[in-house]
Amino acid sequence: MIEPxxxxxxxxxxxxxxxxxxxxxxxxxxxxxxxxxxGFVLSHxxxxxxxxxxxxxxxxxxxxxxxxxxxxxxxMLGERTFSEQIHQGEQGAIYxxxxxxxxxxxxxxxxxxxxxxxxxxxxxxIAALTVVMQNLKEAPVIKFDADFGSxxxxxxxxxxx
Amino acid sequence: MSTIxxxxxxxxxxxVYYGPGMSGKTTNLKQVFAKVPSHLRGEMVSLATEDERTLxxxxxxxxxxxxxxxxxxxxxxxxxxxxxxxxxxxLILRGVDGIVFVADSAPNRLxxxxxxxxxxxxxxxxxxxxxxxxxxxxxxxxRDLDGALTTEMIRAVIDPxxxxxxxxxxxxxxxxxxxxxxxxxxxxxxxLAKGQ
Ligand SMILES: Nc1nc2c(ncn2[C@@H]2O[C@H](COP(=O)(O)OP(=O)(O)OP(=O)(O)O)[C@@H](O)[C@H]2O)c(=O)[nH]1
Ligand SMILES: [Mg+2]
Numbered sequence: 001m002i003e004p005x006x007x008x009x010x011x012x013x014x015x016x017x018x019x020x021x022x023x024x025x026x027x028x029x030x031x032x033x034x035x036x037x038x039g040f041v042l043s044h045x046x047x048x049x050x051x052x053x054x055x056x057x058x059x060x061x062x063x064x065x066x067x068x069x070x071x072x073x074x075x076m077l078g079e080r081t082f083s084e085q086i087h088q089g090e091q092g093a094i095y096x097x098x099x100x101x102x103x104x105x106x107x108x109x110x111x112x113x114x115x116x117x118x119x120x121x122x123x124x125x126i127a128a129l130t131v132v133m134q135n136l137k138e139a140p141v142i143k144f145d146a147d148f149g150s151x152x153x154x155x156x157x158x159x160x161x
Numbered sequence: 162m163s164t165i166x167x168x169x170x171x172x173x174x175x176x177v178y179y180g181p182g183m184s185g186k187t188t189n190l191k192q193v194f195a196k197v198p199s200h201l202r203g204e205m206v207s208l209a210t211e212d213e214r215t216l217x218x219x220x221x222x223x224x225x226x227x228x229x230x231x232x233x234x235x236x237x238x239x240x241x242x243x244x245x246x247x248x249x250x251x252l253i254l255r256g257v258d259g260i261v262f263v264a265d266s267a268p269n270r271l272x273x274x275x276x277x278x279x280x281x282x283x284x285x286x287x288x289x290x291x292x293x294x295x296x297x298x299x300x301x302x303x304r305d306l307d308g309a310l311t312t313e314m315i316r317a318v319i320d321p322x323x324x325x326x327x328x329x330x331x332x333x334x335x336x337x338x339x340x341x342x343x344x345x346x347x348x349x350x351x352x353l354a355k356g357q
Contacts, residue, residue: 037255038175039236040166058204058220058222061220065253068252069249144354149350149351149354153347155226156343159197159223159224159225160339
């Protein structure tokens with residue numbers, strides 16, 4: 001349909017997880033997410049010491065929408081894109097950068113973490129992630145059983161009465 | 162195409178509430194948020210102006226449970242209905258799996274309903290999609306209004322060929338809200354099962 005889903009699974013998924021973990025360690029950020037352009041979380045890692053993260057669904061949605069709005073703005077001003085986005089608050093900050101135009105690397109960290117270090121390592125990770133994203137294979141087709149429909153309907157009844 | 166995350170074994174479906182300004186899109190989401198048990202839904206995010214008009218979108222994630230080993234979730238969005246927010250509407254339609262068109266029964270909103278449907282077709286076309294490819298439900302809202310137009314008249318301007326399934330609703334009282342969501346969800350899942 002509008003956009004094919006990213007077939008991030010198996011080996012490529014494991015690679016992404018490893019890159020995110022390395023990044024987490026190298027930078028000292030709290031949370032590290034890879035979000036697709038539609039606003040779904042593809043992968044996420046958090047530091048062991050980090051407090052419970054905020055609702056990641058909402059974070060991903062806002063990050064993707066914000067990026068979409070920024071990209072639309074760039075187009076209107078005749079730019080292909082604007083580069084990374086950083087929002088800094090008193091306590092913490094969020095850093096978002098596009099990966100191969102298909103995903104968004106999102107880092108959430110405390111103000112005490114030097115931004116330069118975050119940027120430096122993020123750029124390296126993005127280069128590595130870009131290779132993974134460019135080599136994604138077709139998603140395997142899921143074969144749903146004949147009773148998929150009735151299972152789903154039963155669940156909808158549970159959820160919505 | 163729904164986002165299927167094989168690694169996490171998740172299926173994510175995006176459902177967008179579309180329609181003219183003030184037709185009751187945000188009200189639908191608020192009702193769902195209020196009535197679904199809290200462990201099956203996430204936080205509702207609303208990007209609205211001070212007078213509660215949607216500025217960018219509302220967002221509400223729902224957990225359906227596991228279907229064939231895949232954790233299935235619905236992400237509900239509303240668009241801003243006001244005409245001048247079209248750039249935002251286009252962005253929200255990105256990756257849509259199902260649409261609820263919320264029409265307003267007020268007599269003076271007949272034209273707004275028709276224009277919003279035309280705008281939806283145009284915006285989908287810009288994403289390269291024919292409106293017929295996307296599962297869509299019509300909700301005819303505000304049935305409680307004095308002088309509400311007949312459903313025939315509203316369908317005649319929005320869906321003259323009678324291709325869409327439809328529900329009547331009084332969204333602010335919760336009437337028709339779940340029925341609508343259930344029908345669109347079922348269409349989205351049926352489509353998924355067919356592997357499209
Ligand atoms: N009488 C009546 N009022 C309703 C009904 N549903 C919603 N409303 C009211 O209509 C007004 C607008 O509702 P919203 O849900 O904010 O409308 P919207 O479609 O999200 O509007 P935009 O965000 O501008 O696109 C609110 O005051 C609601 O309480 C209904 O079924 N009957
Ligand atoms: Mg609204």
